[in-house]
Amino acid sequence: MLPFLAVNLLLSSPGGQQQTKIEASKLIADSQHSSSVAAIIQQALALADWTSKVRRDLHQCPELLYDLDETSAYVRRTLDGFNIPYKSRDASSGIVAMIGTGASPCVALRADMDALPIPEEIEGPFKSRHTGKMHACGHDAHTAMLLTAARILKERETDLFGTVKLIFQPAEEGPGGALPMIEEGCLQGVDECYGYHNWPVFEYGKLLVKAGPVMAHPTAFKIVVTGKGGHGSQPHFAIDPVLTAAHVIVALNTIVSRSINSADQAVLSVTMVHGGEVSNVIPDTVTLQGTLRDLSPAVCDKLYERVRQVVAGVCATYGATGTVEFNGMYACIENHDAQTSIVKRLGERLFGGAEGVSEDGLPIMGAEDFSFFLHKVPGCFFFLGGSEPTLNGWARLGSAGARSNCMCHNTAFDFNDNVSPLAAVFFVRLVEERLGCELYTEAELPFPLLKPDAGGGAAEDAGPIQLPAAKKARAK
């Protein structure tokens, strides 16, 4: 039966883990091996707990950019534990592991590993140990998910017709670890590539996906408005860059609504204003910074053109001058049609039919460097919801608090650990689909795997952070 259980039992089960339930009735009904249902339930529970432990271990050691010493060591140790070979290169601090025959077809699965330079606000037994750093985007969970998928796949490696590459990537939050890894060859021999992001404001147990653009191309911009400094009481002898910059900000905010076709999507936000040091001195310069988002080169060009025009025109009106710098970053993520159809179909199969898959809110105007993978090979980037009704609002109550539904990049972000096993199983099924093999029967790899404990208090050594209350299992 499920060999991964044997490995699982060797691993410790720390405090603070979640208690989960399987939809046992479905399991029993579907099972070809009803005598082993109880064992399967135990195995799935143990797997979910292990995934949760991995996520929480990683959560405690958030690291930034390419400096992922602890995280990378943890991932490598875990891969070693399952005898999964990998390559780890200094230049990018990424890890590329491999399962299967080493021959084509080859499917790549990608997870990001880096955290953010923000302090964690929620107290708990697995809070960040690194002051001022936090896994506030759920990359700890993405890594845990991929390790879980790796573990499940490895157990049936001899049944794999082809190869699975597992890409653990640094620096997604910037400056972008995907490109260096691609340049080092991580996509060599890869036919298709898939990745996912947790989406905490979308319903748990549902998939968000869409063909075409799903995430934006971001550009950081910097504008320097130069006037002529002077005494605050004598503005007629000066050229005031503060007033000019204020008008520039207002005018910039008309670009998306007045210059971009309403059928297109774009965002312009001025997010930084720096100028002046003293209350009675008009400064020489004011610096504005912000971000532009677009989904196509044509819209990007238009935004650049209009920002330059607005800055030049408004500055001229007040006798000042302005310079503009653009720093375009990740490309737009554009999902490929065929691979998106596959993900969609699988989502419908695993998430309760058409209702379990949605395009709501896509494209998201955030950015992700998974786009670079999709510029090299076909593939799909999708989102899995993590929101559960009982998690509305979020806890700032320390040990008494419940887990949150709050958005990524918030200091109170708290990943919903119910998502990871679900994501791992999804990736395993995706690999089976693409490599044309069945590694696990429905009974052996039950789905939906997780359902929060209905009793809410049965968790053994559950720790101070409370689990969400029960959510109805989705109808198959």
Ligand SMILES: [Zn+2]
């Ligand atoms: Zn992020």
Ligand SMILES: [Zn+2]
């Ligand atoms: Zn992220």
